[in-house]
């Protein structure tokens with residue numbers, strides 16, 4: 001342990017997209033901002049990498065054109081195709097044209113560097129301790145050396161398992177259901193799935209989250225389920241299904257499969273976590289996740305808002321938490337609207353036109369889809385989210401926004 005403590009204005013934990021957006025705001029406003037990242041940069045991030053049009057606009061406006069190296073092949077995605085057990089499929093194009101297929105390893109690193117903030121990689125957040133108006137943050141460098149920093153503000157942009165969130169609320173991980181998502185990569189023998197689209201299955205027997213798409217000459221087969229089940233068996237079931245029902249012929253999976261824990265759920269039921277005092281939580285750590293697991297656009301926007309809230313609080317000497325919660329409510333509205341049945345039926349909360357795609361199908365297929373979606377939704381019955389989603393939808397209708405009293 002060293003005795004000399006360096007002081008900075010803000011420490012951001014995690015060097016991903018929420019961090020890049022927060023750092024950009026803070027650095028531009030002249031705040032001394034240090035990003036710490038536990039991995040070596042550029043680091044791998046498990047992700048399909050389909051950036052939504054809104055996320056794409058944010059990247060262009062804040063960091064500039066995305067470099068070629070930060071893209072996978074195919075470099076662009078046209079939209080999403082939903083597949084149903086009744087063998088009806090429905091494609092939807094993104095509003096405004098194709099979006100980039102990000103190679104997260106390089107895209108995140110590029111955005112972090114473009115933020116202008118200082119980054120220390122191979123540096124893990126361990127704990128923090130309030131000291132007057134400041135926080136003493138203890139980090140551990142690769143090799144085990146602990147280094148402390150003093151800062152006025154901390155931002156936890158450290159993803160679903162957020163150690164910063166757990167430092168504030170040690171019991172939180174026990175309060176929410178956890179999911180596992182895993183993907184395997186296959187060389188392709190024959191794949192009739194259109195490689196310009198991200199494919200998603202609303203099939204309760206395949207899992208809570210089942211997807212496939214092309215990447216760099218291989219086909220990804222991904223599956224998500226409640227934590228505790230067997231990834232390899234789940235994956236095999238999906239691979240067999242794709243072969244039997246869609247004629248997708250793939251070689252056995254390559255060795256580089258991967259998976260991670262996901263905190264899917266808080267955005268559906270308006271149960272976000274935004275922090276305490278001078279510690280803000282943002283991005284997926286806060287619970288932001290859009291429909292079909294799209295999390296980059298809300299990570300970018302919520303991260304930027306966390307940075308802006310700190311600037312506003314410091315300049316106008318206003319309490320940080322109420323300010324952040326007030327400012328981030330716009331992003332809560334956008335994200336939770338995506339899961340709100342009233343918004344889905346009567347609004348257009350997504351970045352592709354689901355109602356128009358549905359109405360373009362013959363009536364008998366529409367009815368099949370609605371029945372299949374209902375059966376898929378029943379898969380989530382055990383989490384008892386249905387009633388909470390309806391209550392939040394009604395609150396949204398009545399107040400025009402989601403109620404902040406549900407947030408931690």
Ligand SMILES: Cc1cc2nc3c(=O)[nH]c(=O)nc-3n(C[C@H](O)[C@H](O)[C@H](O)COP(=O)(O)OP(=O)(O)OC[C@H]3O[C@@H](n4cnc5c(N)ncnc54)[C@H](O)[C@@H]3O)c2cc1C
Pocket residue numbers: 013014015016017018019036037038039043045046047048049050051052123124125126157158159160162163181182183222260262282283284285288289293294295296297299
């Ligand atoms: C299989 C899969 C597919 C997905 N596909 C898509 C998609 O196509 N489109 C989309 O928009 N979203 C997708 N997502 C979701 C998206 O990846 C996330 O929502 C998004 O990356 C969240 O960004 P973030 O900045 O909040 O955190 P993250 O990207 O999770 O980054 C957190 C960072 O914090 C670091 N960190 C963690 N602990 C510590 C510590 N103790 N000290 C220091 N650093 C730490 C991590 O190493 C990481 O770099 C997918 C997710 C998965 C799992």
